[in-house]
Amino acid sequence: MKKIMKNFTCVNDIENLQNAVKEAIDVKKNPFAWDTLGKNKTMLLVFFDSSLRTRLSTQKAAMNLGMNVIVLDINHGAWKLETERGVVMDGDKTEHILEAIPVMGSYCDIIGVRSFARFESREYDYNETILNQFIKYSGKPVVSMEAATRHPLQSFADLITIEEHKKTAKPKVVLTWAPHPRALPQAVPNSFAEWMNATDYDFVITHPEGYELAPEFVGKAKVEYNQRKAFEGADFIYAKNWSAYAGDSYGKILSKDRAWTVDTEKMALTNNAYFMHCLPVRRNMIVTDDVIESPQSIVILEAANRVVSAQTVIKRMLEAM
Amino acid sequence: MKKIMKNFTCVNDIENLQNAVKEAIDVKKNPFAWDTLGKNKTMLLVFFDSSLRTRLSTQKAAMNLGMNVIVLDINHGAWKLETERGVVMDGDKTEHILEAIPVMGSYCDIIGVRSFARFESREYDYNETILNQFIKYSGKPVVSMEAATRHPLQSFADLITIEEHKKTAKPKVVLTWAPHPRALPQAVPNSFAEWMNATDYDFVITHPEGYELAPEFVGKAKVEYNQRKAFEGADFIYAKNWSAYAGDSYGKILSKDRAWTVDTEKMALTNNAYFMHCLPVRRNMIVTDDVIESPQSIVILEAANRVVSAQTVIKRMLEAM
Amino acid sequence: MKKIMKNFTCVNDIENLQNAVKEAIDVKKNPFAWDTLGKNKTMLLVFFDSSLRTRLSTQKAAMNLGMNVIVLDINHGAWKLETERGVVMDGDKTEHILEAIPVMGSYCDIIGVRSFARFESREYDYNETILNQFIKYSGKPVVSMEAATRHPLQSFADLITIEEHKKTAKPKVVLTWAPHPRALPQAVPNSFAEWMNATDYDFVITHPEGYELAPEFVGKAKVEYNQRKAFEGADFIYAKNWSAYAGDSYGKILSKDRAWTVDTEKMALTNNAYFMHCLPVRRNMIVTDDVIESPQSIVILEAANRVVSAQTVIKRMLEAM
Numbered sequence: 001m002k003k004i005m006k007n008f009t010c011v012n013d014i015e016n017l018q019n020a021v022k023e024a025i026d027v028k029k030n031p032f033a034w035d036t037l038g039k040n041k042t043m044l045l046v047f048f049d050s051s052l053r054t055r056l057s058t059q060k061a062a063m064n065l066g067m068n069v070i071v072l073d074i075n076h077g078a079w080k081l082e083t084e085r086g087v088v089m090d091g092d093k094t095e096h097i098l099e100a101i102p103v104m105g106s107y108c109d110i111i112g113v114r115s116f117a118r119f120e121s122r123e124y125d126y127n128e129t130i131l132n133q134f135i136k137y138s139g140k141p142v143v144s145m146e147a148a149t150r151h152p153l154q155s156f157a158d159l160i161t162i163e164e165h166k167k168t169a170k171p172k173v174v175l176t177w178a179p180h181p182r183a184l185p186q187a188v189p190n191s192f193a194e195w196m197n198a199t200d201y202d203f204v205i206t207h208p209e210g211y212e213l214a215p216e217f218v219g220k221a222k223v224e225y226n227q228r229k230a231f232e233g234a235d236f237i238y239a240k241n242w243s244a245y246a247g248d249s250y251g252k253i254l255s256k257d258r259a260w261t262v263d264t265e266k267m268a269l270t271n272n273a274y275f276m277h278c279l280p281v282r283r284n285m286i287v288t289d290d291v292i293e294s295p296q297s298i299v300i301l302e303a304a305n306r307v308v309s310a311q312t313v314i315k316r317m318l319e320a321m
Numbered sequence: 322m323k324k325i326m327k328n329f330t331c332v333n334d335i336e337n338l339q340n341a342v343k344e345a346i347d348v349k350k351n352p353f354a355w356d357t358l359g360k361n362k363t364m365l366l367v368f369f370d371s372s373l374r375t376r377l378s379t380q381k382a383a384m385n386l387g388m389n390v391i392v393l394d395i396n397h398g399a400w401k402l403e404t405e406r407g408v409v410m411d412g413d414k415t416e417h418i419l420e421a422i423p424v425m426g427s428y429c430d431i432i433g434v435r436s437f438a439r440f441e442s443r444e445y446d447y448n449e450t451i452l453n454q455f456i457k458y459s460g461k462p463v464v465s466m467e468a469a470t471r472h473p474l475q476s477f478a479d480l481i482t483i484e485e486h487k488k489t490a491k492p493k494v495v496l497t498w499a500p501h502p503r504a505l506p507q508a509v510p511n512s513f514a515e516w517m518n519a520t521d522y523d524f525v526i527t528h529p530e531g532y533e534l535a536p537e538f539v540g541k542a543k544v545e546y547n548q549r550k551a552f553e554g555a556d557f558i559y560a561k562n563w564s565a566y567a568g569d570s571y572g573k574i575l576s577k578d579r580a581w582t583v584d585t586e587k588m589a590l591t592n593n594a595y596f597m598h599c600l601p602v603r604r605n606m607i608v609t610d611d612v613i614e615s616p617q618s619i620v621i622l623e624a625a626n627r628v629v630s631a632q633t634v635i636k637r638m639l640e641a642m
Numbered sequence: 643m644k645k646i647m648k649n650f651t652c653v654n655d656i657e658n659l660q661n662a663v664k665e666a667i668d669v670k671k672n673p674f675a676w677d678t679l680g681k682n683k684t685m686l687l688v689f690f691d692s693s694l695r696t697r698l699s700t701q702k703a704a705m706n707l708g709m710n711v712i713v714l715d716i717n718h719g720a721w722k723l724e725t726e727r728g729v730v731m732d733g734d735k736t737e738h739i740l741e742a743i744p745v746m747g748s749y750c751d752i753i754g755v756r757s758f759a760r761f762e763s764r765e766y767d768y769n770e771t772i773l774n775q776f777i778k779y780s781g782k783p784v785v786s787m788e789a790a791t792r793h794p795l796q797s798f799a800d801l802i803t804i805e806e807h808k809k810t811a812k813p814k815v816v817l818t819w820a821p822h823p824r825a826l827p828q829a830v831p832n833s834f835a836e837w838m839n840a841t842d843y844d845f846v847i848t849h850p851e852g853y854e855l856a857p858e859f860v861g862k863a864k865v866e867y868n869q870r871k872a873f874e875g876a877d878f879i880y881a882k883n884w885s886a887y888a889g890d891s892y893g894k895i896l897s898k899d900r901a902w903t904v905d906t907e908k909m910a911l912t913n914n915a916y917f918m919h920c921l922p923v924r925r926n927m928i929v930t931d932d933v934i935e936s937p938q939s940i941v942i943l944e945a946a947n948r949v950v951s952a953q954t955v956i957k958r959m960l961e962a963m
Binding site for chain 2: 673702900924927945
């Protein structure tokens with residue numbers, strides 16, 4: 001029996017990962033087999049931040065299930081939400097989140113939210129303040145379309161992609177930090193680690209010292225500071241940049257060292273590993289042209305699986321209604 | 322027999338208000354009972370100004386009726402429409418409204434328009450220049466999604482909400498001005514007054530001197546400059562800020578006096594009144610946290626009824642085709 | 643037997659123009675006769691540039707065929723795509739087109755693209771770099787919604803409009819340059835010329851010296867530098883501004899001479915010609931109020947036919963799947 005899915009924000013919201021992957025494969029084979037399940041149901045997608053893959057794939061997923069879809073882009077500058085109670089709202093914020101969220105909830109059946117880490121306060125980000133307010137006040141099932149600390153639709157798509165490509169029961173999967181010109185959130189690596197730790201894969205994280213992820217996300221993963229050593233025998237290389245998590249360096253760039261760029265020579269250390277990345281990717285910073293264009297690169301298939309993960313999640317929510 | 326609704330811009334576009342409310346209650350109970358009525362019909366929503374509730378609720382309403390929906394955001398800066406005939410268009414306006422509107426009309430079956438007062442000229446605003454050009458040139462039924470002087474979908478939702486909550490046949494309804502940091506249009510209070518005047522409620526408007534609404538909207542309402550006196554025995558408190566209407570002060574802020582903020586102490590003067598506001602609302606300017614979070618606050622239900630009012634109006638338009 | 647349409651970017655993508663026009667007339671008469679053809683198919687519309695008619699009419703066309711539609715606006719400033727291979731992406735471009743395009747392709751069944759000439763390099767523009775990358779990498783049929791050198795959905799609608807209005811088998815059609823305050827691409831006149839040259843009409847192009855279009859688009863057309871002479875006996879006047887094509891003056895404004903504005907006096911030289919323009923049009927620069935408001939002006943009908951041309955093209959693509 002399936003777990004009834006109230007919200008989808010992290011790996012724990014899926015009770016049995018193996019069953020979920022199996023269901024996802026079914027969804028991928030027959031995307032329109034449930035095309036009346038969402039009849040007269042409305043999916044509202046709320047974007048506080050920009051998006052390409054998530055925007056398109058989540059719309060597609062909901063439409064495959066016969067839902068109506070409404071997209072709402074909340075422009076940072078134009079439409080500011082007050083979050084503190086007790087404030088005299090005489091400034092630039094025109095609406096309180098305590099009104100805005102239940103109103104949005106009243107116009108839909110499922111609500112997707114994208115809201116990145118702001119890097120103003122680690123506590124604020126890691127408390128998932130925005131996402132949790134949607135859960136608390138919308139009155140509707142909430143799907144995280146990437147929040148401050150996790151990107152679960154991406155991680156689920158990543159897991160599906162690995163399951164489709166793995167050649168051994170317990171592949172070696174390596175999450176590697178790589179350089180980037182701007183400070184990026186830890187949501188994707190946190191989330192990927194969380195999902196990999198929920199499998200029985202041989203899971204390794206490699207990054208320069210100082211880039212340690214939060215302990216609750218590292219979990220049982222092996223941390224290896226020597227990237228080359230980490231790559232040895234790997235079946236999957238999952239590259240991603242992130243900014244520092246630790247203490248005072250939270251949200252900061254500690255290194256742009258291109259010695260960490262994934263290239264052909266390093267990929268030769270692996271067990272003919274597949275190359276993965278959530279996209280968008282900075283070529284020749286994160287990964288060289290050669291590697292991302294090689295037959296072992298599965299980044300486009302991985303992105304295509306974003307429809308599959310989203311549709312599986314939304315399907316479960318609809319079935320529980 | 323229902324009146325055939327050509328356009329929906331004010332209370333007069335609904336012949337029998339009691340029947341309309343009754344129909345709205347039916348729509349609310351069975352939102353999908355007419356889900357094929359709009360098949361192969363397209364609703365175009367044109368926004369000259371920003372919107373949250375109207376944008377979402379009108380889309381939802383049209384989708385509930387099985388319509389296709391297209392949303393067009395006309396960015397203020399980027400896409401300027403010339404409205405004067407005879408002008409040599411060698412400046413920053415790229416298209417004349419005499420072409421733009423019939424073209425938009427040719428791509429849809431019903432057209433919704435949002436265009437706020439500009440405060441450049443009271444005559445221009447109160448002539449409803451933009452809205453009337455859509456009516457004149459689009460060739461399609463026009464729904465006002467808030468125009469310069471009225472917000473009829475809001476007022477209809479307000480009426481439905483009052484009818485759902487009233488405990489006496491002729492409740493005392495008080496529209497009260499409240500302070501706000503920016504100059505706001507009179508559309509919501511004008512429109513609310515117009516709809517209340519079409520009922521047999523005991524309707525009172527209270528505001529500081531100088532904030533008189535246009536006489537055609539005040540109508541038969543009682544105007545009371547003493548807010549406390551106005552609140553006595555009220556069944557519904559409808560708070561809203563607006564800027565001045567009169568003469569040279571048109572569109573100006575005459576007061577930000579927080580003595581007019583709706584608080585618990587003032588609500589205690591009422592007959593355990595419900596609190597209403599169209600949203601978005603500035604907390605602790607318009608109303609205190611305590612009042613808006615109290616059990617008597619029905620602002621979220623009021624917002625939810627925006628789907629009901631919009632769906633009832635669009636349903637009538639579709640039935641008349 | 644119809645040609646299977648892989649992409650739609652120019653007149654050559656339609657094998658038999660007469661059949662296509664006949665089919666378009668059928669589509670116009672019965673727009674919903676194929677309203678299940680696009681069931682569970684998704685049309686993705688990607689806009690690199692702003693749009694009114696194309697945005698609305700292409701959505702409408704796809705919806706008429708029962709498709710799901712997703713609109714993606716790629717904001718110029720916010721989301722820059724790298725197009726050169728081998729670049730170290732450490733600047734302001736966050737994604738490479740080699741990833742972005744196949745990802746977009748993976749979320750839809752047909753992809754529409756709008757991308758104007760940039761005027762930075764005539765070679766870059768006339769190579770249709772962006773459009774061709776979509777064709778090469780998206781893996782899906784591509785519909786040009788105006789590219790750097792052509793606007794085929796407009797030209798097809800123009801042809802339909804002429805066929806509906808022509809009073810002789812081989813009408814005289816005159817494409818006339820007219821003044822405009824900004825530098826505009828040659829896409830519309832190029833494309834119109836290409837489509838007119840594919841008919842047996844008497845086709846004349848008139849413009850000031852220096853405004854010659856590329857020879858491959860001029861084709862067999864007669865070029866007449868005397869506008870009045872060109873207008874003599876014309877059945878259709880098609881007005882449009884464009885910037886210079888030739889050599890160093892590429893993308894430049896050589897004249898804003900309002901002696902070239904289409905007015906009543908010049909229209910009197912014609913055979914009671916219909917007036918056409920793709921819109922948006924600058925009144926009293928391109929054409930006087932009198933002419934565009936005259937009974938002979940068919941600009942609104944022409945714009946309405948944009949749904950017909952788009953629906954005919956998308957219908958053919960769906961039928962070929």
